[in-house]
Amino acid sequence: MSQDTTASFGKVRSVLWPVHAFELKKLFPMLIMAFCISFNYTVLRDTKDTLIVTSISSEAIPFLKLYFVVPAAIIFMLIYAKLSNILTKENLFYVTIAPFIVFFGLFAFVIYPNHELLHPTETAAYLSTILPEGLAGLVGCFENWTFSLFYILSELWGSAVLSLMFWGFANEIVRTGEAKRFYTIFTLGFNIALMVSGPMIIYFSQMGKNVAPGVDPWQKSLNYLMSMFMVAALTTVATYWWMNRNILTDKRFYDPEEGGKKKKSKPKMSIGESLKFLASSKYILGIAMLVIGYGMCINLVEVVWKGQLKIQFPNPNDYSAFMGLFSTITGVITICMTFVGGYIIRTKGWGKAAIMTPIALLVSGSIFFAFVVFQDYAASTIALLGTTPVMMAVVIGMIQNIASKSTKYSLFDPTKEMAYIPLDQESKVKGKAAIDVVGARLGKSGGAFLYTFLFVTVGSLSAVTPIVAVVMILVIIGWIAAVKNLTKQYTELTGEHEAESKPPSEPVTAKA
Numbered sequence: 001m002s003q004d005t006t007a008s009f010g011k012v013r014s015v016l017w018p019v020h021a022f023e024l025k026k027l028f029p030m031l032i033m034a035f036c037i038s039f040n041y042t043v044l045r046d047t048k049d050t051l052i053v054t055s056i057s058s059e060a061i062p063f064l065k066l067y068f069v070v071p072a073a074i075i076f077m078l079i080y081a082k083l084s085n086i087l088t089k090e091n092l093f094y095v096t097i098a099p100f101i102v103f104f105g106l107f108a109f110v111i112y113p114n115h116e117l118l119h120p121t122e123t124a125a126y127l128s129t130i131l132p133e134g135l136a137g138l139v140g141c142f143e144n145w146t147f148s149l150f151y152i153l154s155e156l157w158g159s160a161v162l163s164l165m166f167w168g169f170a171n172e173i174v175r176t177g178e179a180k181r182f183y184t185i186f187t188l189g190f191n192i193a194l195m196v197s198g199p200m201i202i203y204f205s206q207m208g209k210n211v212a213p214g215v216d217p218w219q220k221s222l223n224y225l226m227s228m229f230m231v232a233a234l235t236t237v238a239t240y241w242w243m244n245r246n247i248l249t250d251k252r253f254y255d256p257e258e259g260g261k262k263k264k265s266k267p268k269m270s271i272g273e274s275l276k277f278l279a280s281s282k283y284i285l286g287i288a289m290l291v292i293g294y295g296m297c298i299n300l301v302e303v304v305w306k307g308q309l310k311i312q313f314p315n316p317n318d319y320s321a322f323m324g325l326f327s328t329i330t331g332v333i334t335i336c337m338t339f340v341g342g343y344i345i346r347t348k349g350w351g352k353a354a355i356m357t358p359i360a361l362l363v364s365g366s367i368f369f370a371f372v373v374f375q376d377y378a379a380s381t382i383a384l385l386g387t388t389p390v391m392m393a394v395v396i397g398m399i400q401n402i403a404s405k406s407t408k409y410s411l412f413d414p415t416k417e418m419a420y421i422p423l424d425q426e427s428k429v430k431g432k433a434a435i436d437v438v439g440a441r442l443g444k445s446g447g448a449f450l451y452t453f454l455f456v457t458v459g460s461l462s463a464v465t466p467i468v469a470v471v472m473i474l475v476i477i478g479w480i481a482a483v484k485n486l487t488k489q490y491t492e493l494t495g496e497h498e499a500e501s502k503p504p505s506e507p508v509t510a511k512a
Contacts, residue, residue, distance in 0.1 A: 026247050027182060030170065032239045034189035035196075036232040037162050042197040043229050044104075044154035046323035047222070049306060051147040054316040056140030058306035059461055062451035063138040064148055065299065069155045070445040076160060084429055089172075090244050093165055094237065100157055101233045107150055108226035112219060115146050134456035161236075167417050168432050169240070173248065179421055183414040184342030190409055191338060194331025200228065201324030205317045218316045283493070284431045286486035287419050290354070291435055293479030294412060295443020297361050298404060300472045303451060304372055305397035307461050311390050326398055334406040341410030350415055350494075351487030357404070357412040358479045364400040365476075369469035371396050419486065422493035446475075 052060055083092055111118070124143030131139060141148045174182055204224040211217050313319040345353045375382075375389040382389050420428050450471060454464035 023178070027185065029239050029243050029247065030182070030186060031189040033166060033236050034186045035193045036236040036239070037166050038190040038193035039197045039232045040229050041158050041162055042194055042327050043201065043225055044157050046201055046320060046327060047225055048151040048154040049323060050316050050320040052151050053306050053310045054314060054319050055144050055147055057137060058303050058310055059455060060137035060140045061303050061306065062448035063141050064151050065444045066448035066452055067138070068141070068148060068152050070442065072152050072156060073159060076156060080164070081430060093169070093240055096165055097161055097233065097237060100153060100161065101230060103153055104226050104229050107146070108222050111146050112222055118146055119143055132456060134459070137455065164432060168429070171417060171420050171428055179418055183417060184338055184345065184410070187341070187409050187414060188335060188338045191331045191334040194327050194334065198324045198326070198328025198331060201225065201327065202321045205320035205324060221317060221320065281427065281431070283423070283486070283489050284427065284435065286482060286489060287416065288435045289482035290416060290479065290486065292443035292446065293358065293475055293482065294408065296446040296475050297365065297472055297479070299444040299447035300450070300468050301365050301368065301400060301404070304461065304465055304468065305368070305401065308372070308390055308393040308397060312394050326401070330402050330405050333402050334409045337406045337410040341414065344411065345414060350418060350490050351483065353411050354415040354487065355480060355483045357407040358476045358483065360407040361404050362473065362476045364403040365472055366469070368396050368400040369465065369472070373466050373469065419490055422490070
């Protein structure tokens with residue numbers, strides 16, 4: 001093999017798999033955790049939407065996010081901040097994930113089978129007669145309160161376990177130089193999970209239809225889905241336990257005294273002091289603006305899209321199967337985008353990579369809203385294609401969601417997590433808790449507040465859609481401005497930080 005060929009092969013390898021052989025012991029367990037957590041995230045996301053949209057309507061989602069998910073996220077953040085001052089990091093991880101395992105196991109095998117006895121149907125019917133029609137979604141949340149609780153905890157899984165626990169752990173043990181190579185590979189693990197979970201959701205959703213007369217088909221599907229969740233969650237816990245005993249004890253992979261300088265320990269702050277500290281940090285607020293921007297925009301689009309989905313797929317098994325297909329395609333596209341995203345981050349810099357997600361949402365979201373608003377004018381043309389305006393809206397909305405999610409997973413998430421690395425330990429822990437758990441919820445609650453206000457004052461979902469489209473465009477413009485401002489601060493901080501924490505290209509010591 002010629003030297004030119006060898007050099008070309010090495011260059012291709014560095015782009016597709018920029019990992020040294022000795023780093024695999026650290027990388028693979030992290031990939032297992034990323035896979036299992038993302039697998040559960042997809043299962044919960046598709047299941048919670050199926051429960052709420054098919055039993056109530058997509059108009060219930062804004063009420064859930066605003067009046068229930070946000071307060072739950074704030075309560076979680078306060079408890080987490082308090083526990084972070086009491087428990088070790090390892091025990092904090094176990095305490096955080098345990099309630100999810102218990103609840104979702106109970107929901108499938110105890111709560112859902114008895115949901116008709118638990119739901120206050122008569123009281124809800126009375127409330128519907130005395131409350132405005134625009135509050136029908138809120139009444140539905142009350143009537144189906146067990147489904148609402150499932151939705152709330154499913155939302156918290158993404159924030160608490162994926163964003164806070166996994167990425168917090170990664171930011172703690174991954175060096176800056178490693179992050180540029182590892183984080184896009186973690187994203188690869190997330191999206192392999194999408195590819196795997198999607199077909200499994202489709203399979204078990206369709207399997208649920210083959211039941212004896214009188215048996216709830218969705219009950220059978222739910223049992224399988226939540227069983228998969230519990231296996232993946234327990235695998236995550238076991239992997240984390242192993243890493244604490246085999247990776248964090250090896251200075252080749254993790255050294256709390258990196259560079260020979262022990263990190264300065266900062267005094268523990270109370271919850272009030274923590275929030276005051278975060279509010280005074282322009283850098284952390286900059287990260288929060290990015291998270292809030294994405295959360296608000298994706299929420300504005302998804303309510304309209306899921307409204308179209310409810311019309312097209314009223315049966316929960318059909319709805320769940322479609323969401324499984326959506327997750328599968330998203331995983332495939334995002335894996336392709338992962339390699340592109342990694343290349344952009346390494347060669348074009350943080351700023352150009354971070355700005356691509358809002359641009360993708362601006363273009364795809366504008367096309368989707370334009371079609372939904374004017375779809376009646378194209379009904380005759382759509383009929384020639386052998387489909388309906390609703391199905392076409394579903395497909396265009398799916399394309400929009402895939403575009404936004406693929407850029408989020410391949411570019412937004414890695415750049416957001418890289419932005420935490422230059423911060424000191426106190427800012428990482430408390431700042432990440434506030435941003436990922438509360439900030440993300442505030443973004444979604446902003447869209448939820450707009451929807452709930454418009455439902456009461458304007459009317460139906462179709463009537464408020466044009467207003468929502470304009471708001472989305474304005475939010476994205478502000479998001480782009482925040483990216484440009486944060487890019488300047490990130491460049492100033494990482495210039496010195498990367499020099500201090502450059503990882504070795506070879507292992508420091510060899511272990512038998």
